[in-house]
Amino acid sequence: MRKKLVSVLLSTAMVATMLSGCGNSSQDTATETTTTAATEASAEGDTAKSGDAPVAGVCWYNFADTFISNARQSLINIAEADGAVSVEDADSQNDTATQTNNMNNMFSKDVDYLVLNNINTGAIDEICNQILDQGCYGIFANTDTPSDANFEKNEKLYSVSSVATQSGTIMGEAIVDYWNTNPEADRNGNGKLDYVMLLGIQGHYDTTVRSQNSVQAIVDAGIEVNQVGGDLVCEYARAKAQESVAALLANYSDDIDCIIACNDDMALGAIEALKAGGFFGDTGKYVMVTGVDATAVGCDAVREGTLLVTALNNPITLSKAIYKVMKLTSNGEEVTTDSMGIEGVSVEGRRVWLDYKAITKDNVDEAAYDVNDTQIDY
Numbered sequence: 001m002r003k004k005l006v007s008v009l010l011s012t013a014m015v016a017t018m019l020s021g022c023g024n025s026s027q028d029t030a031t032e033t034t035t036t037a038a039t040e041a042s043a044e045g046d047t048a049k050s051g052d053a054p055v056a057g058v059c060w061y062n063f064a065d066t067f068i069s070n071a072r073q074s075l076i077n078i079a080e081a082d083g084a085v086s087v088e089d090a091d092s093q094n095d096t097a098t099q100t101n102n103m104n105n106m107f108s109k110d111v112d113y114l115v116l117n118n119i120n121t122g123a124i125d126e127i128c129n130q131i132l133d134q135g136c137y138g139i140f141a142n143t144d145t146p147s148d149a150n151f152e153k154n155e156k157l158y159s160v161s162s163v164a165t166q167s168g169t170i171m172g173e174a175i176v177d178y179w180n181t182n183p184e185a186d187r188n189g190n191g192k193l194d195y196v197m198l199l200g201i202q203g204h205y206d207t208t209v210r211s212q213n214s215v216q217a218i219v220d221a222g223i224e225v226n227q228v229g230g231d232l233v234c235e236y237a238r239a240k241a242q243e244s245v246a247a248l249l250a251n252y253s254d255d256i257d258c259i260i261a262c263n264d265d266m267a268l269g270a271i272e273a274l275k276a277g278g279f280f281g282d283t284g285k286y287v288m289v290t291g292v293d294a295t296a297v298g299c300d301a302v303r304e305g306t307l308l309v310t311a312l313n314n315p316i317t318l319s320k321a322i323y324k325v326m327k328l329t330s331n332g333e334e335v336t337t338d339s340m341g342i343e344g345v346s347v348e349g350r351r352v353w354l355d356y357k358a359i360t361k362d363n364v365d366e367a368a369y370d371v372n373d374t375q376i377d378y
Helices: 008-022 066-082 096-108 121-134 148-153 164-181 205-220 238-252 264-276 296-304 315-330
Strands: 031-034 055-060 086-091 113-116 137-141 157-162 193-199 225-227 258-261 288-293 309-312 345-348 351-354 357-359
Touching (some): 066 264, 086 096, 096 113, 096 121, 113 121, 113 315, 121 137, 121 148, 148 157, 157 315, 164 205, 164 288, 164 309, 164 357, 193 264, 205 225, 205 258, 205 288, 238 264, 258 264, 264 288, 288 296
Parallel strands (some): 055 086, 055 113, 137 157, 193 225, 193 258, 258 288, 288 309
Antiparallel strands (some): 031 086, 345 351
């Protein structure tokens, strides 16, 4: 049984990252929820093995995140319906130390697959080396992809992630379209697009490229920009975004043209703060707000007219792609665009890419998805 412990160096590095501000949980033990496709036998011993089915240990960054909650439930449902791979998952609670504990727990149970929704982006090389030492498959899910060197060292390493750059561009282009067709969008008449940036987890790949590409799309369109309030790190959390925007409105209520949020939860928090500040409805005061994920509540805000655009990152497509990689490899089959057979999914080497889609009032119904959709073979 593969029960090698994570090195002291890796654990220390991860805890140091947590203390420097990447996580905010004081938890030092993992919260685990066990789900298997065929049996509950894993609860009876110290191994995650369930019959003859290979076992995937899935470490999500935060069960409380709306997008992750949907992806998690979808993956559980697919595994239960298909039965080719069983799933045990754990909540890292947006905390790097808890993620480390979860990974160690999965390795001690001799899992065949470690699926990591990684938050410790500064330790990817170390994590990849640990996966290589364990001898199991490693799948980096909905996070930044390992380097070419890591893929070259380990033929069992995969990544399954959306093309995060697309989400930023989608937000920026929607802002450009609105700005160019609505002169009143320049609320203080200074000729500049005054924007607020709501960031997710600091240093997280999606946060970085969504923020950079959104602004770059605006600049590329020839629009001069001015950032208001500096980067607001809200860790993808609705409450933190609401609090941050409310504080900003106290001083800059007339000087904000748009709010760029790196996910829908933060966008919705910003919208609540704006509503409390007298925006939207019959007030005649409007600020563009953009988001990412096209969650159900995010799409409701699009219909309401408070969320200008959201970029669809379909959690069902994510879970299907993760599961299909595991099913194909467990059967000794090659992972290709054709063998995956999922619309909007392409494969480059061992990187599996999921496309984003712009969701506005004109096509919001196209964002609907069902966590009970378990079809993976087309």
